[in-house]
Amino acid sequence: MSIKYDVVIIGAGLVGLSTAYNLKLNNPNLKVVILDKESGVAKHQSGNNSGVIHSGIYYKPNSLKAKNCISGYTSIIDFADKNDVPYDICGKIIVATSTKEIEGLNNIYKRGVENGLQGIKKLNKEQSLEIEPHCAALSSIYVPQTGIIDYSKMAERLLYLFLNQFGGLAVFNQKVTNIVEDGGNLVVETTGDNYVTNKIISCAGLFSDRIANLTEKTNDLRIIPFRGEYFKLKPEKEYLVKNLIYPVPNPEFPFLGVHFTRMISGGIEAGPNAVLAFKREGYKFSDFDFDDIKQSLLWPGFWRIVAKYGRTGIGEIYRSLSKAAFTKALQNLIPEIQEVDLIDGGAGVRAQACDRKGNLIDDFDILQNKNIIHVRNAPSPAATSCLSIGKLISEKIST
Numbered sequence: 527m528s529i530k531y532d533v534v535i536i537g538a539g540l541v542g543l544s545t546a547y548n549l550k551l552n553n554p555n556l557k558v559v560i561l562d563k564e565s566g567v568a569k570h571q572s573g574n575n576s577g578v579i580h581s582g583i584y585y586k587p588n589s590l591k592a593k594n595c596i597s598g599y600t601s602i603i604d605f606a607d608k609n610d611v612p613y614d615i616c617g618k619i620i621v622a623t624s625t626k627e628i629e630g631l632n633n634i635y636k637r638g639v640e641n642g643l644q645g646i647k648k649l650n651k652e653q654s655l656e657i658e659p660h661c662a663a664l665s666s667i668y669v670p671q672t673g674i675i676d677y678s679k680m681a682e683r684l685l686y687l688f689l690n691q692f693g694g695l696a697v698f699n700q701k702v703t704n705i706v707e708d709g710g711n712l713v714v715e716t717t718g719d720n721y722v723t724n725k726i727i728s729c730a731g732l733f734s735d736r737i738a739n740l741t742e743k744t745n746d747l748r749i750i751p752f753r754g755e756y757f758k759l760k761p762e763k764e765y766l767v768k769n770l771i772y773p774v775p776n777p778e779f780p781f782l783g784v785h786f787t788r789m790i791s792g793g794i795e796a797g798p799n800a801v802l803a804f805k806r807e808g809y810k811f812s813d814f815d816f817d818d819i820k821q822s823l824l825w826p827g828f829w830r831i832v833a834k835y836g837r838t839g840i841g842e843i844y845r846s847l848s849k850a851a852f853t854k855a856l857q858n859l860i861p862e863i864q865e866v867d868l869i870d871g872g873a874g875v876r877a878q879a880c881d882r883k884g885n886l887i888d889d890f891d892i893l894q895n896k897n898i899i900h901v902r903n904a905p906s907p908a909a910t911s912c913l914s915i916g917k918l919i920s921e922k923i924s925t
């Protein structure tokens with residue numbers, strides 16, 4: 527007779543790990559197992575991102591993003607303090623570099639006030655240059671709460687506590703292939719073992735739609751993967767950026783727009799762009815997966831995205847292929863940057879959910895059907911928000 531679990535969690539990224547941690551925090555006796563197809567934690571979005579602790583300034587008041595980012599912010603700092611996760615609350619500026627961006631900048635400031643952020647300031651050109659002397663700001667918003675953190679280390683610490691403090695179980699190299707009901711139990715089938723359980727929580731990131739399709743016949747969201755490529759500033763040019771410099775986001779495509787980020791492990795990253803990826807976990811331009819492409823092409827929403835954002839997408843592909851074009855985008859924020867100042871900096875792939883009509887789902891999406899929860903959309907700032915999302919899910923599944 528195989529062991530029966532109370533909860534199986536699919537995915538050892540920050541959302542899955544935080545959910546497991548919260549479940550055990552509330553009820554140490556629960557039998558919880560985390561399954562992941564990789565050999566360890568945070569191998570995808572959670573370990574390949576910009577490493578920013580977001581303040582919550584951008585998000586629609588009362589949205590899941592706004593609520594969980596703001597409460598997750600406090601939780602993550604508390605967690606990092608108690609568990610020696612390196613972080614630095616260094617602040618950032620969001621800069622308008624042309625008069626047409628001023629209205630957008632003012633709107634972000636209003637959002638920040640509505641979301642209750644303390645201490646954010648509007649700065650004129652001279653004040654902006656005191657913070658980032660090399661940026662091309664006409665005006666800016668200073669956000670003191672923003673920070674940087676080592677998210678891979680955070681994931682490792684969450685796993686450590688889950689295993690060693692709470693007696694949880696994590697099994698790697700277990701790719702979930704099916705979920706079936708068997709005599710009142712749920713059975714999670716994997717490429718390794720099968721796991722019998724009462725409840726399932728899927729936090730499968732770039733594959734969240736495929737897992738949702740296993741149990742939800744009417745799942746109406748699909749993941750469209752967008753690769754984000756980075757450059758790094760050569761060490762002798764790092765003086766050009768003190769901390770974090772962000773552009774005014776495009777409200778239609780909020781994750782578009784390259785920025786500069788000081789990393790907690792040292793160095794300055796520049797990017798990312800947002801290029802439609804031909805493979806969900808493909809980190810290079812040449813990575814290609816037939817099934818991933820076929821699934822995108824068969825989804826009506828995909829074609830509507832192409833129609834809506836095709837021009838923007840072509841610009842992003844151009845910036846992916848041409849370092850000169852990427853440099854030009856960065857020069858918008860720091861005119862002194864030259865192509866020779868940039869070295870390769872890796873890439874991450876974003877899981878962006880899209881509906882049938884081609885709407886990119888902006889807010890987090892958590893679908894519950896009795897004893898199964900699917901996290902169907904957890905884009906940025908889900909790393910910042912992970913402990914709050916984990917708490918929310920653990921409360922949902924317990925009731």
Ligand SMILES: Cc1cc2nc3c(=O)[nH]c(=O)nc-3n(C[C@H](O)[C@H](O)[C@H](O)COP(=O)(O)OP(=O)(O)OC[C@H]3O[C@@H](n4cnc5c(N)ncnc54)[C@H](O)[C@@H]3O)c2cc1C
Nearest residue numbers: 537539540541563571572575576578702731874905908910
């Ligand atoms: C380029 C980039 C920059 C970003 N920058 C930031 C930032 O600065 N700050 C911020 O707050 N957020 C940022 N984000 C967003 C943040 O990284 C993600 O929202 C967050 O990491 C999502 O975590 P997750 O656990 O849902 O997904 P993931 O970390 O992707 O984890 C999903 C896990 O599920 C596993 N899995 C998938 N399918 C299966 C299967 N069939 N069987 C078993 N396991 C499976 C995968 O192997 C993976 O380990 C960024 C994202 C990207 C891509």
